[in-house]
Amino acid sequence: MANFYREPDRRQRFLLPVDMSDWVCEADMVHLLLDAIELVDLSAFEAHYTRRGVGAPPFSPSMMVCVLIYADANGHRSSRKIERLCERDAGFRMIVGDEVPDHSVIARFRKRHRSAFEALFAEVLKLCHRAGLVRLGVVALDGTKVKANASLSANRTAGPLAAEVAAMVSEAEAADAAEDALFGDERGDELPADLRTRSGRSARLRACMDQLRAEADTAAARQQEKIDARAAEEEATGKRKRGRKPRPAGAEIDEDAKANVTDPDSRIMKSRKGYLQGYNAQAVVTADQVILASRVSNEANDVHQLGPMIDKALAMAEAVTGEEDVRIATALMDAGYWSEDNVAMETADCEYLIATTKGGCPARC
Secondary structure (H helix, E strand, O other): OOOOOOOOOOOOOOOOOOOHHHOOOOOOHHHHHHHHHOOOOOHHHHHHHOOOOOOOOOOOHHHHHHHHHHHHHOOOOOHHHHHHHHHHOHHHHHHHOOOOOOHHHHHHHHHHOHHHHHHHHHHHHHHHHHOOOOOOOOEOOOOOEOOOOOOHHHOOOHHHHHHHHHHHHHHHHHHHHHHHHHHOOOOOOOOOHHHOOHHHHHHHHHHHHHHHHHHHHHHHHHHHHHHHHHHHHHHHHOOOOOOOOOOOOOOOOOOOOOOOOOOOOOEEEEEOOEEEEEOEEEEEEOOOOOEEEEEEEOOOOOHHHHHHHHHHHHHHHHHHHOOOOOOOOEEEEOHHHOOHHHHHOOOOOOEEEEOOOOOOOOEEO
16 A cells, blocks of 8 residues: 655755755844944954864854854853754854854853953944944924833943943853763763664663553453452352443553653652652661661552562561561551551551551551
């Protein structure tokens, strides 16, 4: 059967050269900024590159200056964020084209030319103001004044303007230093290592699919157990059991079931601060705050953790003391562990005190 879908060819090259001026509307600030950069003196920046060294040629100082001014004008300080914008944002792509600078290059350029950049930034702002980027009010002959599209707090003298520019540059350097400490040489938004290749992505997605199928098979097996138990009870009593019959077991994947692509083993968990993607960590602790047993599960509900955790705590106590008949006199648990099955697990040697409601005091089960 023929395939009638129109599939995108993501590797297709443009048949004609791309005009980057079509990427951004004429009303965007980037056009004014590009024209303004052509008129200012950039010799302070170019002096650093008078000698040609080894390696690849440096990025154009005019492009780097334009990128940084455009970023600051839009409130972006982080060099890593600026790098991402140079790849994805049409305004930034208008400035850099296909020459996307690395975040480390952006940070070094800003740090190396800090004093020149502060002076130039103020000069460009004044030039944009003179060009009409900030419009003044119209004064009528009768003295009526029309409010400008600006606020009184936006007025600056030369001193505060220079101080504000210096503060912006310092803020950018602080952001870069914090992100360098956090991400190292990485940009920060990269995919995990095993998701950066086609084979790795395929393996991770298959793992998620296998997980969903395994959960569906487990749910089907449990449902079949209920059906078999009901049938056995009806056969033993000779009477049809009242109530709705269990629905037939099926291994279909629930449409609402979810699997996390980044960490397939993790689950959506409800915590005191809301929902999170993670695990359910369990611990059995003595009155002296010594941890006897610990376990990490991807089951959000604590009900099924009681038995395994008590058994693990007893096994650890036996291994530590060297005694075979170790007993736990009393076990305290919150309402998350309350169920009739857990109540039935209490023995004469171990008394369970489980809270029956959230926020209440434990009650002997």
